[in-house]
Amino acid sequence: MFGTSGVRGRVGGEITAELALHVGRALATDGADTVVLGRDARESGRTLSRAVSAGVTECGGDVIDVGVQPTPTVARSVVREGADAGVVVTASHNPAPDNGIKLWAADGRAFGEDANDRIGEIVREGAFDLAAWDELGERRDGGGARDHHERALRESVAIPDDLSVVVDLGNGVGRVTADALHAAGCDVETLNGQRDGRFPGRPSEPTAENCQTACELVEATGADLGVVHDGDADRMMAIDERGRFVSGDALLALFARREAGDGDRVAVPVDTSLLVADALAAVGADVTYTRVGDAYVAAETANPDVVFGGEPSGAWIWPEQTRCPDGPLAACTLAGLVGAEGSLAAMVDELPTYPIRRDSIRTESKGTVVERVAERARERFDDVSALDGIRVETETGWFLVRASGTEPLVRITAEARDERDADELFETARGLVGRAGEAV
Numbered sequence: 001m002f003g004t005s006g007v008r009g010r011v012g013g014e015i016t017a018e019l020a021l022h023v024g025r026a027l028a029t030d031g032a033d034t035v036v037l038g039r040d041a042r043e044s045g046r047t048l049s050r051a052v053s054a055g056v057t058e059c060g061g062d063v064i065d066v067g068v069q070p071t072p073t074v075a076r077s078v079v080r081e082g083a084d085a086g087v088v089v090t091a092s093h094n095p096a097p098d099n100g101i102k103l104w105a106a107d108g109r110a111f112g113e114d115a116n117d118r119i120g121e122i123v124r125e126g127a128f129d130l131a132a133w134d135e136l137g138e139r140r141d142g143g144g145a146r147d148h149h150e151r152a153l154r155e156s157v158a159i160p161d162d163l164s165v166v167v168d169l170g171n172g173v174g175r176v177t178a179d180a181l182h183a184a185g186c187d188v189e190t191l192n193g194q195r196d197g198r199f200p201g202r203p204s205e206p207t208a209e210n211c212q213t214a215c216e217l218v219e220a221t222g223a224d225l226g227v228v229h230d231g232d233a234d235r236m237m238a239i240d241e242r243g244r245f246v247s248g249d250a251l252l253a254l255f256a257r258r259e260a261g262d263g264d265r266v267a268v269p270v271d272t273s274l275l276v277a278d279a280l281a282a283v284g285a286d287v288t289y290t291r292v293g294d295a296y297v298a299a300e301t302a303n304p305d306v307v308f309g310g311e312p313s314g315a316w317i318w319p320e321q322t323r324c325p326d327g328p329l330a331a332c333t334l335a336g337l338v339g340a341e342g343s344l345a346a347m348v349d350e351l352p353t354y355p356i357r358r359d360s361i362r363t364e365s366k367g368t369v370v371e372r373v374a375e376r377a378r379e380r381f382d383d384v385s386a387l388d389g390i391r392v393e394t395e396t397g398w399f400l401v402r403a404s405g406t407e408p409l410v411r412i413t414a415e416a417r418d419e420r421d422a423d424e425l426f427e428t429a430r431g432l433v434g435r436a437g438e439a440v
Contacts, residue, residue, distance in 0.1 A: 001123065002116035005293065006102030008091045011044045015099045017051040019123075020089070023101055024055020026122035028137065029129040032056070032084040036104075036142065038066045038074035039089035040173050040232040042197030044099045049089045052101070053139050060131035066142040068195070070173050070233035071102070073149045075324030079108045080148060093205035093230035096198045109323030110295040146176055149328065153180040156321055157332040160339030161185025166226035166239070167331070168214040170204055171196040174233030177328040181335060191217055197231070204231040206314060208245035211237070219243030225344050227331040234294075235314030236327035238334055240345040248312030249273035250348050255316060255330070258337060259308040260285035267300035267309035267317075269293070270388045271400055271413050274354050291388035292402070298323045354397075356415040357426035361433055366403035366410050372436035373401045392429075396421035399429040 001007055007023075009015045027035055035056050039045035045068075053063045066077050071088045078086035086104030094100070103111040103119065111119070122128065131137070153159075159181060167178045168191040175193070182188045191214055192201030203210045206228040218226040218239045226239030238246045253276045256266040262284030268276055269292040277287045288306060290296040294317070297309040301319035309317040315325035322329070338344050363369055374390045383393035389402020389411075397416030404411055410433055414426035 001120035002103075002111070005092065005295075006100050006110075008094055008098055008100030010097055011099050015044075015048070015101075017047050020048040020051035020101060021055040022123045022126075022128075023087070023103075023119065024052040025059050025128040025130075026055075026119045027085055027087070027103070028056045028059035028061030029122055029127065030118055032061055034062045034064065034081065034083040036064045036066060036074060036078045036081055036083045036086040037089075038069040038071075038077070038087075038145070040071070040091075040197065041068055041171070041195045042091065042096065042099050042231075045089040045197070048099060048101070052087050052089065057137035057139055058131065059129055059137070060135050061137045063137065063139040064142040065139055066145040068173055069145055070149070070176060070328065072234055072322060072324045072326035072328065073145050073176065075104050075108045076149055076152065076322055077142060077145045078104050078106060079322075081142065088232065090232040092232050092234060095203065104324070107323055109298040112295060112299055150176050150180045150183070152321070153328055153332045154184060157329070158336050158339075159184035159186065159332050160336065163187070163225070163335055163339055164221070164223040165189075165335060166191060166214060166218045166221065166223045167193075168202075168206075168211060168226065168228040169193050169233075170206065170229055170231060171199045171201050172204065172229055172231040172233055174229040174327055177227065177229065177233070177331045180328060180332055186335065189217070189221060189223070199231065206230050206235055206237040211239070211245060215239050215243045215245055225334065225338050227334065229327045229331075230314070233327040234325040236316065236330040236334075237314045238344065240348060241343065242345050244345065244348075246344065246348055248314055249275050250351055251334075252276050252310045252312055253279040253351055254337065254347055255310055255333070256280055256285070256308055257283060258333075259318070263305065264307045265303070265305050267297045267306050269297065269311050270385070270391045270402075272312060273356060274397065274415055274417065275351060278352065289385070289387060289391070292405075294325045298325075354415055354417055355419045355422040356413065357422055359412045359426075359430065360404070360409040361412065361437070362409055363437055364408050365437075366408060369410050369433060369436045370401060370403050372439055373432045376432050376436065394425065397425050399425045401429055401433055
């Protein structure tokens with residue numbers, strides 16, 4: 001029932017108040033005595049969050065409702081309140097008709113597979129431990145969550161007071177970013193700042209295509225940088241002072257190099273560019289690969305030598321601060337980095353660029369295709385990992401074949417340090433997928 005980012009889908013289809021009620025019941029049945037609850041700006045979240053609250057209290061748990069807040073604000077509140085679990089009613093960067101439910105552990109990181117599976121099993125079996133009439137839980141408003149998050153940002157990051165920053169909130173709930181930068185003395189201009197779960201300003205996902213207006217505004221105003229969020233502000237992407245959208249791999253390399261030193265490790269998913277490994281090697285650090293999904297990256301940051309974790313999609317985790325991807329923290333950290341170094345464009349231009357190839361092949365047998373690719377890859381190559389799909393490392397680069405988690409697709413990625421090697425690796429991967437598909 002739950003994926004790596006909780007459960008998401010169309011409201012009135014996969015996502016209903018009945019499901020939300022059952023998830024709340026299951027959490028309390030599973031032993032969560034106190035649950036922090038929050039939601040993003042989607043109007044459907046009002047109904048869904050009430051249903052979650054009813055389910056928790058019906059099974060004897062107490063609810064601390066922090067209201068409409070960024071996902072990282074809710075996750076921090078779980079830790080601050082000493083709660084047993086957290087719930088965010090959000091579909092993150094999905095389009096407006098969708099919503100979802102994501103669960104958080106007591107240490108502020110997303111539920112892992114085992115915990116999600118337990119909740120899913122209780123829901124499927126309807127094995128709820130309903131409380132007696134005089135043992136029902138209580139709900140109370142949780143005040144101060146956003147203020148606490150803003151203070152934590154200003155206390156943990158040295159934000160310069162002379163930067164000009166464009167903050168594109170995407171009609172989402174990430175205003176804490178603009179407030180923290182403004183309080184530090186930055187000149188802040190917001191875009192799509194009106195909170196609206198219909199996302200009228202732009203699609204919620206902060207991609208280069210969706211953020212063209214923000215890029216133009218940064219260039220036109222002469223701002224030092226721009227930062228952009230998705231609907232629940234767990235993601236952050238950036239725009240340099242020339243109005244160029246910065247790739248997630250470049251941001252990951254910059255953050256990783258800032259945080260890591262000799263002997264440290266940085267957690268990244270298996271589809272991350274060679275750029276990050278090369279940037280870390282220059283400072284004596286290394287990458288450790290995880291499955292795709294911020295929950296897997298967060299889990300790896302529990303190891304003491306992992307000082308940072310990130311995904312090129314815009315999820316950034318500083319484990320000493322929070323185990324949740326924190327878009328506002330990333331925005332403030334980047335502002336501090338630009339203040340110290342002087343130019344985001346210059347930092348990005350110093351990084352090498354490697355050719356990368358991507359494609360998706362539609363198939364109703366994606367799992368079988370990937371299994372057959374794995375068999376053939378192991379026959380031909382020495383360095384093969386099955387951590388998430390099949391990743392093959394060669395002397396010139398790597399390729400990855402993995403099944404989409406949400407669509408009937410097999411995704412192919414190949415990267416090398418020059419164009420010819422990238423093309424050869426990509427064609428090798430495509431050939432393996434093609435032959436595997438023919439044999440299904």
